[in-house]
Amino acid sequence: MKIDVQLTTARKQKPASDQLVFGKTFTDHMFIMDYTAGTGWHDARIVPYQPITLDPASTVFHYGQTVFEGLKAYMTKDEQILLFRPEKNMQRMNRSNDRLCMPHIDEEFALEGLKQLITIERDWIPTAEGTSLYIRPFIIATEPYLGVSPSKRYQFIIILSPVGAYYKEGINPVKIAVENQYVRAAVGGTGNAKTAGNYAGSLKAQEVAEAAGYSQVLWLDGKEKQYIEEVGSMNIFFKINGEVVTPALNGSILEGVTRSSIIELLQHWNIPVTERRISIEELYQAYKEGLLEEAFGTGTAAVISPVGELFWNGEKLIINDGKTGELSTKLYDTLTGIQTGKVEDPFGWTVRVLENRVSI
Amino acid sequence: MKIDVQLTTARKQKPASDQLVFGKTFTDHMFIMDYTAGTGWHDARIVPYQPITLDPASTVFHYGQTVFEGLKAYMTKDEQILLFRPEKNMQRMNRSNDRLCMPHIDEEFALEGLKQLITIERDWIPTAEGTSLYIRPFIIATEPYLGVSPSKRYQFIIILSPVGAYYKEGINPVKIAVENQYVRAAVGGTGNAKTAGNYAGSLKAQEVAEAAGYSQVLWLDGKEKQYIEEVGSMNIFFKINGEVVTPALNGSILEGVTRSSIIELLQHWNIPVTERRISIEELYQAYKEGLLEEAFGTGTAAVISPVGELFWNGEKLIINDGKTGELSTKLYDTLTGIQTGKVEDPFGWTVRVLENRVSI
Structure with a gap:
């Protein structure tokens, strides 16, 4: 499936690193694809960040068929973009889909869509200590039908939000x-x-x-x-x-x-x-x-x-x-070190986003 | 609070009584009001049935803050509109709101809004045996924020759907x-x-x-x-x-x-x-x-x-x-009889919708 890209003509002002609040600011673009029973996932696209328009009878509003994920992108000192075990999130999203009677996503394709979106939004990845770009993939059920049964239509969406340091004054119990x-x-x-x-x-x-x-x-x-x-x-x-x-x-x-x-x-x-x-x-x-x-x-x-x-x-x-205990500190330092590329990653957990993949 | 009324200029075709499927067809109008923390509920309005436009970061999509109700309006033989214990639904909606950390509605005002909406949509109430107008009031959390905390914004919406006889060939186990x-x-x-x-x-x-x-x-x-x-x-x-x-x-x-x-x-x-x-x-x-x-x-x-x-x-x-047992049949006949005005209501359960309450 091809990913259509429509870039915004009105880029937003980016907040200062020390002004970032978790989950309140969103970037200029979002990834969307639609699902229709019988057809599968279709119309993958990156579009300007915009409101979703749904029938008031949509399943998500009444029977809560929805799953989501949360992960982060980090900018390394040498300006590489790193993701941390993103395939794990896509796998879990499909396990969640199973439980909620929702259709599987193609994990590799979803990850490809995410990478393209992040590449377009690379200037949104904050670089100050402890900051990152929070990634929220989610799926909502959109069929306008009040019967209690799995929806026949869904939307998979990825939105991005630059987030500040979780611990502004160091890790704190x-x-x-x-x-x-x-x-x-x-x-x-x-x-x-x-x-x-x-x-x-x-x-x-x-x-x-x-x-x-x-x-x-x-x-x-x-x-x-x-x-x-x-x-x-x-x-x-x-x-x-x-x-x-x-x-x-x-x-x-x-x-x-x-x-x-x-x-x-x-x-x-x-x-x-x-x-x-x-x-x-x-x-x-x-x-x-x-x-x-x-x-x-x-x-x-x-x-x-x-x-x-x-x-x-x-x-x-x-x-x-x-x-804060000694082990907690060591785990925090090591894990955030690996995530941001400061510490060697012996596990192969980090995934580099290669920016030559998009030609628009 | 005043209820603004904006009528549609394009009324939909009503399906035939025997073509009605539960929760698939919706009437020409809907009731909406908005909630903003600090202000309370505001902007109550009856508008043409239309899509809802929400930020993709809205709480309802991610953390499922939503409550709903279900009740029915019936057209009696002498063309009176009856509701069945609607105050019970509004009370329960507020109990649900408590559990979900959502704001209370004014139960009387919500019922008033419902009555005005039904009066406008009276031609949508089917009259064939066993049919009724299904009423779906619901509240969704609309604040665009990914923090896990109660939303500061909500919409209360009522949509209506004409529904056919549940038992097409008589009550059936x-x-x-x-x-x-x-x-x-x-x-x-x-x-x-x-x-x-x-x-x-x-x-x-x-x-x-x-x-x-x-x-x-x-x-x-x-x-x-x-x-x-x-x-x-x-x-x-x-x-x-x-x-x-x-x-x-x-x-x-x-x-x-x-x-x-x-x-x-x-x-x-x-x-x-x-x-x-x-x-x-x-x-x-x-x-x-x-x-x-x-x-x-x-x-x-x-x-x-x-x-x-x-x-x-x-x-x-x-x-x-x-x-089907004898008691089941008797309960079904009596309750549906009371709901549709065919059987005397010794409990005062039915509420007549007085149609002179709307002047538009």
Whole structure:
């Protein structure tokens, strides 16, 4: 499939690096392609960033058939554009598509569309320390039909947003409250798909936690409310007595690309890392015995988000004196180093965007 | 707030009564109002039915903040327009709004907007037996921001769709498969809110059931996968040894308006009805003992949907010889009779739309 390119005639003003807010500013262009049952994906195009026009009866508004991804492009010191394991995002998007009864995308073609879009928008990639170009591919169901059944029409869209440093004053631990009332996902639900409904359902717990002075919630499993699943919209890791533990993928936990990379990195360093079920009670006991050395969330936006305090059962668990741990720092530095081309990439994780691929 | 009215200059062709398909045809106009944080709801208007134009970064596409309702308008024999307990829908919409961190609507004003819209569209209300005008109020989050937090902008929209008789050849039992793998909702999730994500997550189980020759699934609870919750997107009732039983509202079951009405109707008739926890095992035992007399789903679209066969654990449970039960028929006739003004309404459930309220 050919990608039609229509360039804007009115380029926007780019915000200063220190003025960038996550997900508020978008670049000049977007990638779109359409899906029609029977025909498949068609009309791939790069067009000026513009509103989407949809029938008010479109499935996405009523029955939430939608999946999305999040990844970043980085500008290296020698002005190469790097993506971090983008094929992982496209693979996961197709796993999400399966769960939501949505059509597969051609992963290679979607990645090609992304690369062309980024090449056109290369001047939008910020270069200051910690900044990057956030990439949001998403698919929405667009058939105007109120029957509860999979849509026969979809749009796949990629939008780009330059984002500032997540930690403006260096990597900084957050305070987390263990969530006992609300549930993010249950086994058999959509928790392991990256789909809108999971995030809609999470807002209430987040609102309650914020009102109590916490920045995120620690989600427990939907069945027994005992086992740790995720933190906010990130995966979670604990360092207990020298061993790193993260909840095993159980069907309700999202398989994060950063999560996988952390596990591989730890294995590469010969640091023991285990994916297994871990209860909040076990974590508490480890804390009481002085064995809970570090805790950190992992995700595309923050990469590593250290947890300095965990509120559970009326008690504040202060982890590593509320400071960023040694391992958290090393993981953050290494992973962001690889992503930005400053540190050698022994895994072949980074993908260079070759800019001679577009001729327009 | 005043409701601005802008009428279309190009009225659509109305389909014949026997050509109506649920949720595919929409009327000439729609109701819209906007919400902006700090200002509240504003710019209420009735406009020609038209596409919605949204920024691709709008919250609804990414984080699924949306709620909806479904109800119907009926044309009586003496050409009065009736709504069925519409205030219940507006109340539930606000309960859904609470769960999804979305702003409340003024229930009376929303109902007023609905009545004005229906008055304008009165010629769209079909009059043939079993037909009605389906009403879909919904709210979508429209702020162009990729941070995971409640949107600061929303649109409340009402669209209308003339719908044909649900049972073209009379009320007819369906075959249902008990769902053992997928889960609709868990306590602490969004199951008791009418929001898009619940429906997105349900499509996969429905797809699997249909492939096996079943028209819906019977959902079990997300925790123990033992207790009966809903059927497809309807509530469920069983008549066991003369007593009617429906799963108690437990936080993951949607509180259906038809469900409430059935309970009140049964109480009015002095037929024993109980809201309680009921397991699939208990239901199976009742079946084995010959005590499972009837089973039926309840919802706005079908009103009553009798269950003739239940597939569980490799066994087909044939209920009432696969025929519509006496109580199911009586409930269907009475409820649809009240809704269409053919049967006396001792409860004050129907609301007449007074057509002199619009002057344009």
